[in-house]
Amino acid sequence: MAIRIKNVNKSFGKHLVLDNISLEIKDGDFVSFLAPTGSGKTTLLRVMAGLEKPDKGHGKIFYDDVDVTDIPVRERNIAMVYQDFINYPSMTVYENIASPLRVSKNKILEKEIDRKVRETAELLSLSDLLKHYPSETSGGQQQRIAIARALVKDTKYIFLDEPLANLDYKLREELRGQLKETFSYNKKGIIIYATADPLDALILSSHVGYLNEGKVLQYDILDKVYNYPQYIEVASYFSNPTMNFIEANLVKENDDYFLKVTDELKIKIDNTLKDKINKKEYLLGIRAQAIRSNRQTKNDVIIKGTVELVEVVGSDTELHFKYKDFRLLGLSQKIESYQIGNAIDIFIDPSKFYIFDKDTRRLVYRMVGEK
Amino acid sequence: MARIEFKNVSHSFEIAEGKEKLEWAVKDMNIAWEDGTANALLGPSGCGKTTMLNIISGLLTPSKGKVYIDGKDVTELSTRERHISQVFQFPVIYDSMNVYNNLAFPLINVNLPKSKIKKKVMKIAKILGLIDYLEAPSSKLNSAEKQKVSLGRGIVRDDTVGILLDEPLTVIDPKMRGELRRQLKIIQRELNITAIYVTHDQHEALTFADKVAVVKDGRLVQIGSPHDLYSNPESPFVGYFIGSPGMNILDAKLKGSTLSLNDFKIELTKDIADKIGIKNDECQLGIRPEEIISSREKTAGTIPFEVAIIENMGSYKILTLIKKNGSDRDLRIKTRVDINIFVSKGDIVYLKFPEKYLKIFKDNHKIY
Numbered sequence: 001m002a003i004r005i006k007n008v009n010k011s012f013g014k015h016l017v018l019d020n021i022s023l024e025i026k027d028g029d030f031v032s033f034l035a036p037t038g039s040g041k042t043t044l045l046r047v048m049a050g051l052e053k054p055d056k057g058h059g060k061i062f063y064d065d066v067d068v069t070d071i072p073v074r075e076r077n078i079a080m081v082y083q084d085f086i087n088y089p090s091m092t093v094y095e096n097i098a099s100p101l102r103v104s105k106n107k108i109l110e111k112e113i114d115r116k117v118r119e120t121a122e123l124l125s126l127s128d129l130l131k132h133y134p135s136e137t138s139g140g141q142q143q144r145i146a147i148a149r150a151l152v153k154d155t156k157y158i159f160l161d162e163p164l165a166n167l168d169y170k171l172r173e174e175l176r177g178q179l180k181e182t183f184s185y186n187k188k189g190i191i192i193y194a195t196a197d198p199l200d201a202l203i204l205s206s207h208v209g210y211l212n213e214g215k216v217l218q219y220d221i222l223d224k225v226y227n228y229p230q231y232i233e234v235a236s237y238f239s240n241p242t243m244n245f246i247e248a249n250l251v252k253e254n255d256d257y258f259l260k261v262t263d264e265l266k267i268k269i270d271n272t273l274k275d276k277i278n279k280k281e282y283l284l285g286i287r288a289q290a291i292r293s294n295r296q297t298k299n300d301v302i303i304k305g306t307v308e309l310v311e312v313v314g315s316d317t318e319l320h321f322k323y324k325d326f327r328l329l330g331l332s333q334k335i336e337s338y339q340i341g342n343a344i345d346i347f348i349d350p351s352k353f354y355i356f357d358k359d360t361r362r363l364v365y366r367m368v369g370e371k
Numbered sequence: 372m373a374r375i376e377f378k379n380v381s382h383s384f385e386i387a388e389g390k391e392k393l394e395w396a397v398k399d400m401n402i403a404w405e406d407g408t409a410n411a412l413l414g415p416s417g418c419g420k421t422t423m424l425n426i427i428s429g430l431l432t433p434s435k436g437k438v439y440i441d442g443k444d445v446t447e448l449s450t451r452e453r454h455i456s457q458v459f460q461f462p463v464i465y466d467s468m469n470v471y472n473n474l475a476f477p478l479i480n481v482n483l484p485k486s487k488i489k490k491k492v493m494k495i496a497k498i499l500g501l502i503d504y505l506e507a508p509s510s511k512l513n514s515a516e517k518q519k520v521s522l523g524r525g526i527v528r529d530d531t532v533g534i535l536l537d538e539p540l541t542v543i544d545p546k547m548r549g550e551l552r553r554q555l556k557i558i559q560r561e562l563n564i565t566a567i568y569v570t571h572d573q574h575e576a577l578t579f580a581d582k583v584a585v586v587k588d589g590r591l592v593q594i595g596s597p598h599d600l601y602s603n604p605e606s607p608f609v610g611y612f613i614g615s616p617g618m619n620i621l622d623a624k625l626k627g628s629t630l631s632l633n634d635f636k637i638e639l640t641k642d643i644a645d646k647i648g649i650k651n652d653e654c655q656l657g658i659r660p661e662e663i664i665s666s667r668e669k670t671a672g673t674i675p676f677e678v679a680i681i682e683n684m685g686s687y688k689i690l691t692l693i694k695k696n697g698s699d700r701d702l703r704i705k706t707r708v709d710i711n712i713f714v715s716k717g718d719i720v721y722l723k724f725p726e727k728y729l730k731i732f733k734d735n736h737k738i739y
């Protein structure tokens with residue numbers, strides 16, 4: 001295992017920020033720690049990188065099976081990129097990118113430095129800016145310079161702490177795509193990435209860890225965390241936009257059992273599900289992507305909604321509507337106009353339902369229907 | 372409630388400084404914000420949008436041109452006389468007062484009777500969702516609640532005709548931004564007040580406003596509903612800026628009815644070629660990622676591209692495709708494909724550009 005952390009606690013004063021965290025990360029993994037602000041993800045990153053130490057006697061950190069818990073950050077051969085773009089203002093872009101090579105313990109030939117700087121600049125589309133100063137470049141370019149400095153050293157362990165958070169929407173979108181491409185060349189290295197943005201985690205990662213109050217609530221490969229979120233907290237946060245949750249009750253009608261929200265919106269509980277679903281109340285989770293104003297599958301559930309608010313997001317339209325007493329959110333993958341206050345037909349794909357236990361907040365079942 | 376209008380408004384800060392060489396922060400701007408609508412001024416930093424806001428509120432008198440509110444020339448009127456309130460990036464509230472007194476303050480200042488003040492404060496607090504916080508000390512509120520109090524102080528007076536929001540979400544915690552933005556929009560609707568929201572963030576502009584004015588270098592580039600800007604961009608800038616990812620803008624050459632790009636050609640129907648009006652010239656082709664038809668199968672009229680980047684968006688994928696062409700720069704294009712299309716880096720994807728979606732630009736203006 002390339003990075004292993006074992007039973008790590010970290011407190012600031014009396015406040016326990018990381019609560020007994022254990023993780024194993026392999027070579028080539030791109031790991032995103034996803035969580036809202038204040039959940040401990042930056043601290044976890046800093047502890048893994050060596051910028052902070054775990055509480056004394058509470059946890060160990062291994063790089064390639066070597067205990068590095070007490071090895072200072074300077075001796076660890078890591079690179080770190082921060083939320084604020086940190087560059088040397090008095091140096092050109094070229095010199096900024098070259099700087100980690102110049103301070104390296106092993107003297108590197110000037111020719112070799114030049115080759116590496118140009119290669120890295122090319123990778124991050126900075127070739128035309130090498131003679132400029134950071135202040136003459138845009139926010140997105142400044143962050144790319146900082147990332148180039150992290151990549152130029154050929155370090156195995158790269159830590160990025162919300163590198164896109166301070167960029168505006170369009171730059172974030174551009175740089176996210178570029179990071180994806182850049183890191184696809186870094187096959188052996190390990191990228192650890194902290195973010196509050198579910199889209200970053202979705203697009204960039206191979207693995208995702210969701211943090212909640214200092215604990216890792218779920219850690220798995222991307223597909224598992226996104227498609228099988230084990231807790232309501234994970235499902236709610238790792239959805240873009242946020243997931244809809246509706247209360248549903250287990251009822252018996254004639255001889256069949258249903259998980260029922262309303263007469264139209266109910267799920268038949270067949271024999272295979274009876275063991276799993278036997279309590280009275282559940283929460284039904286539906287991603288906005290499964291709720292649309294046009295038919296998606298032949299099994300669609302159709303309900304009548306009253307349009308409350310329409311928001312254009314990127315190239316999609318978020319449709320906020322009221323259905324009986326529920327406020328729900330649907331998403332249409334194009335730009336559409338709706339009249340506020342109008343009643344419209346809403347189509348929900350029942351193969352995309354998630355069933356959560358209300359008490360334990362855990363995922364009980366995910367419907368998988370035919371296409 | 373009010374209709375706000377600019378007629379030939381220009382502004383140069385150098386005039387007041389007595390300089391001879393003038394630069395124009397706002398250039399000959401003609402624009403109207405209709406009564407009771409939600410609007411946005413969208414543009415990059417330094418485009419002149421905050422100057423425009425200050426001209427509306429009266430903090431700045433324009434070097435040239437007139438400002439009208441409901442048809443009345445207010446160019447020379449003071450901020451107070453215009454009854455337009457402003458919400459800034461940082462909440463402006465009295466930390467030492469509770470929420471009730473903060474909201475009541477603008478009314479106490481104009482000597483309104485206590486019973487009327489209470490009625491009005493309760494009404495505004497209800498709209499803002501602050502009823503449960505009225506007794507709370509303002510210092511205990513989170514940033515979103517503080518910003519709501521700030522907004523409440525701006526709209527509590529009956530004579531307020533318009534509200535200007537200057538990047539109001541900047542200091543709000545990211546996870547609360549969407550919620551507050553939606554509330555701002557609902558409040559605007561409920562009060563039916565003319566609102567102008569200034570931002571560099573197209574996401575915020577498009578979600579808040581029914582009408583968005585895109586400003587660049589002191590000039591109005593385009594004004595329209597989010598839908599208009601998306602489907603009918605007047606320039607490559609708007610095409611790329613609106614939509615996520617933005618419109619693909621590709622260099623092309625038009626000869627007769629043939630568009631040549633990189634190493635392939637697109638034949639236009641004669642009708643369209645006639646409408647375009649240019650016969651033999653450089654131009655730019657615009658098409659949105661979601662309008663391109665992509666397939667793994669080669670069929671007649673499709674053009675092969677190589678997959679460079681795959682971004683999985685959960686319910687669909689964005690592919691960045693490249694086409695190498697000898698010494699020329701690679702052609703890069705983005706498309707949006709179904710989540711169930713499985714491709715890997717280096718695979719070949721065949722594209723079709725439906726004619727009905729094509730836009731043609733020349734010298735930064737749409738010609739078709």
